[in-house]
Amino acid sequence: MTSYRVRALPGLPEVRPGDDLAKLIVAAGPGLVDGDVLLVTSKIVSKAEGRILAATDREAAIDAETVRVVARRGPLRIVENKQGLVMAAAGVDASNTAAGTVLLLPEDSDASARTIREGLRDALGVDVGVIVTDTFGRPWRNGLTDVAIGAAGVRVLEDLRGGTDAQGNPLNATVIALADELAAAGDLVKGKAEGLPVAVVSGLGHLVGDTDTDARAMVRVAADDMFRLGTSEAVREAVTQRRTVREFTDEPVDPGAVRRAVTAAVTAPAPHHTTPWRFVLLESPESRLRLLDAMRDAWIADLRRDGKSEESIAKRVRRGDLLRKAPYLVVPCLVTDGSHTYGDARRDGAEREMFVVAMGAGVQNFLVALAGERLGSAWVSSTMFCREVVRDVLDLPEGWDPMGAVAVGHAAAPPRDRPARSPESFLTVR
Ligand SMILES: Cc1cc2nc3c(=O)[nH]c(=O)nc-3n(C[C@H](O)[C@H](O)[C@H](O)COP(=O)(O)O)c2cc1C
Numbered sequence: 001m002t003s004y005r006v007r008a009l010p011g012l013p014e015v016r017p018g019d020d021l022a023k024l025i026v027a028a029g030p031g032l033v034d035g036d037v038l039l040v041t042s043k044i045v046s047k048a049e050g051r052i053l054a055a056t057d058r059e060a061a062i063d064a065e066t067v068r069v070v071a072r073r074g075p076l077r078i079v080e081n082k083q084g085l086v087m088a089a090a091g092v093d094a095s096n097t098a099a100g101t102v103l104l105l106p107e108d109s110d111a112s113a114r115t116i117r118e119g120l121r122d123a124l125g126v127d128v129g130v131i132v133t134d135t136f137g138r139p140w141r142n143g144l145t146d147v148a149i150g151a152a153g154v155r156v157l158e159d160l161r162g163g164t165d166a167q168g169n170p171l172n173a174t175v176i177a178l179a180d181e182l183a184a185a186g187d188l189v190k191g192k193a194e195g196l197p198v199a200v201v202s203g204l205g206h207l208v209g210d211t212d213t214d215a216r217a218m219v220r221v222a223a224d225d226m227f228r229l230g231t232s233e234a235v236r237e238a239v240t241q242r243r244t245v246r247e248f249t250d251e252p253v254d255p256g257a258v259r260r261a262v263t264a265a266v267t268a269p270a271p272h273h274t275t276p277w278r279f280v281l282l283e284s285p286e287s288r289l290r291l292l293d294a295m296r297d298a299w300i301a302d303l304r305r306d307g308k309s310e311e312s313i314a315k316r317v318r319r320g321d322l323l324r325k326a327p328y329l330v331v332p333c334l335v336t337d338g339s340h341t342y343g344d345a346r347r348d349g350a351e352r353e354m355f356v357v358a359m360g361a362g363v364q365n366f367l368v369a370l371a372g373e374r375l376g377s378a379w380v381s382s383t384m385f386c387r388e389v390v391r392d393v394l395d396l397p398e399g400w401d402p403m404g405a406v407a408v409g410h411a412a413a414p415p416r417d418r419p420a421r422s423p424e425s426f427l428t429v430r
Helices: 021-027 042-048 055-065 109-124 178-190 231-241 255-265 285-305 310-319 345-372 387-394
Strands: 005-008 037-041 052-054 066-073 076-081 086-088 101-103 129-138 141-152 198-202 277-282 328-335 376-380 400-402 405-409
Touching (some): 021 042, 021 109, 037 042, 037 109, 037 178, 042 101, 042 109, 042 141, 052 055, 055 066, 055 076, 055 101, 066 231, 086 129, 109 141, 231 345, 255 277, 255 345, 277 285, 285 310, 285 328, 285 387, 328 345, 345 376, 387 400
Antiparallel strands (some): 005 198, 037 198, 052 101, 066 076, 076 086, 129 141, 277 328, 328 400, 328 405, 376 405
């Protein structure tokens, strides 16, 4: 039977800046043998490496360690730090350190682990693995646990993909977080308050040896991260992610994603408890072509009536191919059958405007929800200028007013960066 033993290492003194941790561990008489794994609390590594700051700087220290805010609730900040770790307050810690000081995480915990491993090999001639640990909270789970933030000489991940389970079923996604499991095992005997910052796991020598992977490999890369942001942050980012996309790839649009976006769209505010939004989905190439050809003819007729030359008409018409190149089109329509009639131009005009702005809210919801589905969109006006033609070609009821067209697809390129607009330019406070 496989088994392992885990024990805390007593006898370590209070660690000070400049201390050699391997020497302190050796002096404590650790009884190490080849194949042991040391779980070393990052706090003592930080202290030895002089990663101590005056506590007056705590917020500034968190700022300096932060590369990305993942979530913020009041004073609590979950951030990604320079090492790619996502954690509260960037790991800037005020516990177990002298009053008035805070500890930063080691700058490179993998390098710290390597230094300790080499120091122990030099002093004792043993081949041990070293894991630098820190205590993390986790999304979805209550309670904290230790995880590996640095490692040397020990396998950090066990990739079982491509193998089979005991029943012969293929394992498609199973990569075991060995180093985190070891860190958690160490935490069971270290405790926070007892001054036992190092634990030793024995009996798992098959995990120990020279290895290329360090704990950095345990950080999930952004492209594979389905939970990049906290909920509030994701909602806000969805709004700013909607940008007009004018060029699309050939990748088809998932009709289910469009329906989910319509579900979000029709939660928009609207007057008199009405639901004035309709979305005409042009899912066949024929329907799109028929509409675009008819709109082009109507546009040419408008331009001829304006007295434009055939040459200038041809030039303009050639430019308008954004909708033609899109893999999917939606025609949002406004129905105002719930509107009131007052009989005077001022109030009837205001009534119509109410419905038009409600339509805008619905379309904006739609575009934001599409962005959430990672679909780009461009809302353009053309169908508003030839409503009769659009109704006719798409066989829509008389009361449906086309409110432009939305091109939908996968963006061919990310949108050009646009600096955030200062709210002050848009505000008047009374
Ligand atoms: C009602 C409406 C009509 C629009 N018509 C067109 C259009 O005909 N062609 C176009 O390229 N963009 C059109 N746009 C998109 C705007 O040009 C775009 O929203 C603006 O440049 C801001 O860029 P953003 O959407 O990336 O924030 C329209 C937008 C709205 C709201």
